[in-house]
Amino acid sequence: EDKVVQSPLSLVVHEGDTVTLNCSYEVTNFRSLLWYKQEKKAPTFLFMLTSSGIEKKSGRLSSILDKKELFSILNITATQTGDSAVYLCAPRRTSYDKVIFGPGTSLSVIP
Amino acid sequence: NAGVTQTPKFQVLKTGQSMTLQCAQDMNHEYMSWYRQDPGMGLRLIHYSVGAGITDQGEVPNGYNVSRSTTEDFPLRLLSAAPSQTSVYFCASSPQGQLSRAYNSPLHFGNGTRLTVT
Numbered sequence: 001e002d003k004v005v006q007s008p009l010s011l012v013v014h015e016g017d018t019v020t021l022n023c024s025y026e027v028t029n030f031r032s033l034l035w036y037k038q039e040k041k042a043p044t045f046l047f048m049l050t051s052s053g054i055e056k057k058s059g060r061l062s063s064i065l066d067k068k069e070l071f072s073i074l075n076i077t078a079t080q081t082g083d084s085a086v087y088l089c090a091p092r093r094t095s096y097d098k099v100i101f102g103p104g105t106s107l108s109v110i111p
Numbered sequence: 112n113a114g115v116t117q118t119p120k121f122q123v124l125k126t127g128q129s130m131t132l133q134c135a136q137d138m139n140h141e142y143m144s145w146y147r148q149d150p151g152m153g154l155r156l157i158h159y160s161v162g163a164g165i166t167d168q169g170e171v172p173n174g175y176n177v178s179r180s181t182t183e184d185f186p187l188r189l190l191s192a193a194p195s196q197t198s199v200y201f202c203a204s205s206p207q208g209q210l211s212r213a214y215n216s217p218l219h220f221g222n223g224t225r226l227t228v229t
Contacts, residue, residue: 034217042201042220043154088153090218092207097161098169099144099203099218104153 002027004102006089012108017079021105023089024071029097033065033072036088038104043088046074079109113137117202117221124192124228132187132224134202140219142207143185147171147198148223154201160185161207192228200224 003026013019023033032050036043047056049065049072056063060079065072076083086104118133134143144159146169156169160179174196176188185204189196203218 042222045217045219048217086153098156098159098167099205100156100170101146101154106151 002091002100004089004091004100006087006102006105008105009103010106010108012110013079015080015109015111017109018075018077019079019107021074021076021087021107022071023074023102025089025091025102026070027091027093027100029093030067030070030091032092034090034092034099035063035072035074036090036101038086038088039084046087076107079107081109081111083107084109115202115204115219115221117200117224119224120222121225122227124189124226126193126228128192129188129190130192132189132200132202132226134185134187134221135183136185136202136204136219137183138204138206138219139182140204140206141182142218143179143202143204144169144218145175145177145185145187146201146203147196148201149198157187157200189226192226194228196226197228198226200226 005024007022035046047063052067060077063074086106088104090101115136141162145157146154155171158177160166166177201223202221205216205218
């Protein structure tokens with residue numbers, strides 16, 4: 001049975017703080033991990049990670065995958081109120097199979 | 112390209128009514144899926160399809176039917192709506208499927224349908 005766990009489930013920080021969001025997974029035939037940001041609308045794509053130890057960056061956001069320990073982290077530095085959202089992760093498999101999301105981390109950034 | 116198009120954007124149903132949520136994509140994606148999202152919760156997979164003529168159940172399939180007669184369309188049917196089906200429904204697609212093997216690809220989401228069942 002697939003398992004995707006995200007922690008923390010919710011987080012409140014002040015602007016300028018740095019946050020680390022965690023995603024651990026147990027799926028068969030793992031191939032890649034997806035990160036999405038969701039404000040009050042459809043999720044928007046952030047990163048796709050396929051290789052262990054290679055950091056992907058986009059502005060203040062970065063993410064890395066550890067395929068041996070089966071987890072990924074998403075870092076946000078110098079947080080802004082616009083970073084307030086739910087952050088979702090989802091592992092993808094080798095074969096053509098379903099994509100299950102984790103429960104998400106709700107991030108609130110207060111001024 | 113329009114991407115993934117969902118209709119309607121909003122819908123109110125009475126208990127017991129039936130309806131179909133529409134999802135269409137113009138990217139020739141093999142993989143299509145339906146999720147529901149309840150307040151304060153993540154996305155839960157209802158049904159998915161890896162190509163025309165092939166569908167399978169996700170995490171929460173009860174009360175929903177799907178079919179995939181074309182690559183472009185993946186409608187979700189509620190046969191007898193219940194208040195527990197009040198939710199926001201998202202359709203998502205990706206190139207991955209039984210033919211493309213493009214499993215290293217993100218999901219593309221539609222804008223969602225907000226359904227209320229009274």
